[in-house]
Amino acid sequence: MSVETTAPAVAGAVDKEVRRLDRVIIRFAGDSGDGMQLTGDRFTSETASFGNDLSTLPNFPAEIRAPAGTLPGVSSFQLHFADHDILTPGDAPNVLVAMNPAALKANVGDLPRGAEIIVNTDEFTKRAMQKVGYAASPLEDGSLDGFHVHPVPLTTLTVEALKEFDLTRKEAERSKNMFALGLLSWMYHRPTEGTETFLRSKFAKKPDIAAANIAAFRAGWNFGETTEDFAVSYEVAPAATAFPPGVYRNISGNLALSYGLVAASRQADLPLFLGSYPITPASDILHELSKHKNFGVRTFQAEDEIAGIGAALGAAFGGSLAVTTTSGPGVALKSETIGLAVSLELPLVVVDIQRGGPSTGLPTKTEQADLLQAMYGRNGEAPVPVVAPRTPADCFDAALEAARIALAYRTPVFLLSDGYLANGSEPWRVPEIDELPDLTVRFAQGPNHTTEDGTEVFWPYKRDPHTLARPWAIPGTPGLEHRIGGIEKQDGTGNISYDPANHDFMVRTRQAKIDGIDVPDLQVDDPDGARTLVLGWGSTYGPITAAVRRIRAQGGHIAQAHLRHLNPFPPNLGEVLTRYERVVIPEMNLGQLATLIRAEYLIDALSYTQVNGMPFKAEQLATALEEAIDGH
Secondary structure, three states: OOEEEEEEOOOOOOOOEEEEEOEEEEEEEEEOOOOHHHHHHHHHHHHHHHOOEEEEEEEOOOOOOOOOOOHHHEEEEEEEEEOOOOOOOOOOOOEEEEOOHHHHHHHHHHOOOOOEEEEEHHHOOHHHHHHOOOOOOOOOOOOOOOOEEEEEOHHHHHHHHOOOOOOOHHHHHOOHHHHHHHHHHHHOOOOOHHHHHHHHHHOOOOHHHHHHHHHHHHHHHHHHHHOOOOOEEEEEOOOOOOOOOOOEEEEEHHHHHHHHHHHHHHHHOOOEEEEEOOOOOOHHHHHHHOOOHHHOEEEEEOOOHHHHHHHHHHHHHOOOEEEEEEOHHHHHHHHHHHHHHHHHOOOEEEEEEEOEOOOOOEOOOOOOOOHHHHHHOOOOOOOOOEEOOOOOOHHHHHHHHHHHHHHHHOOEEEEEEEHHHHHOEEEEEOOOHHHOOOOOOOOOOOOOEEOOOOOEEOOOEOOOOOOOOOOOOOOOOOOOOOOOOOOOEOOEOOOEOOOHHHHHHHHHHHHHHHHOOOOOOOOEEOOOOOOEEEEEEHHHHHHHHHHHHHHHHOOOOOEEEEEOEEEOOOOOHHHHHOOOOEEEEEEOOOOHHHHHHHHHHOOOOEEEEOOOOOOOOHHHHHHHHHHHHOOO
């Protein structure tokens, strides 16, 4: 992190030094009732509007309300923002805002020496410290001597700032997160108008609460401006050269995915139907799509996972762009209906926002452990295409791609995102309409086959010679009545068939349809003719790319490639893999892509794995990749 110092800031109660930084990593941490996610969201929104590049990592407990002041109840929000292109939320925070002892203890181990810690001293009572195992106050025992500690009585200052309002002390204390946000907004020269507008809107029905939160926010700003404890503020210039021209907004992965699905339905000129059952971390997609009835979107919150996908498959039969959303445990429940969709050969997008497993596992933590389930988690030979976005903003394009494949090839498609992408955010350039793909679909309108006696009939399983897709006939279209169900179909006619040769043919044809899907060649980033390739998929893109940049900056040679299409693989993948002496595959699982690569291409890929519920750190990956380059 480079630093540039300027003359004292403009006049205030105290003249302040201003330092210019190229990047900063801030982590807000507190009890799950302290509003840390809201605080982080607001700081992120203002940072995006200022024009910085950014990446975020929300991290919160799975419990609806863990016991207050305990380590399991700590909620945090990390934001990395910069004046240049960045790829990850950062390895280690430069600044920690700790609202209580639990937040300090849970996060202090991630801080580098010299980091700044802003602590709410009001919460460091003997009982609160004992609850998390502090025998003595860490603010006084010297354990924080390696950091720049700013002790701030946030609760007391917030209550004092709101004494003019008709609020109880407990009600006033709830605004301490806004006081902290105001302080950090002063400290890093963030805009304030957007937050004040947001608060007026959020509490429009409670104007007194809105006014109190705004007052707390302004008090935090003024505290930073006037107190001598904060003698320095910081500027991080906009990332003017990081973005191509266009209109940008901050967007999370789930929001981008939702917008991508809406855009796909418009580009296909089909109504969008979502059949879903709420499950973390996929529920936000249901919440968002339910707001867009004006775009022909219908959302159905079903009683369980099976009903959700059953309704979606029925909507696909009826001519909608059908989607179901879930996470790993829900995929297990939906597997029988996914197999039915394979047999019926109807378009269906299955969105799996992966989380830590098995079983209930880690609902609010990230993992990439559903790849093999998506590939093989059905009875019989039931091949399904698999697409994976690589960043939060890329979820928009991945949704369009999943819809393209589903509609063109009449097949269910897996879209594998994960909790890190779903909840994280970054700037996104809003595309122009003419940049979006044409997904127009032609429904069957009449007979498509002539029998030996010259009769024209409709064969529901007569295939397109290029895509092997069967015709999509809308129920109620005269003359296009056909048999539907999960029992094996006769080729062409769709009649029930138990003939062994026909079954063999249909199984191989369904596989050939998936194998023949048109996907682009894999692009390889290899400027120096490296001997080692790092191959990734999904959300490992940011950490891998950041690690590759570090290695190259130090003079190392390494190539990078990232898979969007996991079934089928890009047609040139085998040729790419054979160019390199070593192939390293980092994954947040125990080596699932590595298993597929070894089986498909007989490449002895090196698997580097992590399953701790958190994304890779760039420095950690860089070390592992350097060892691979050296042949260790």
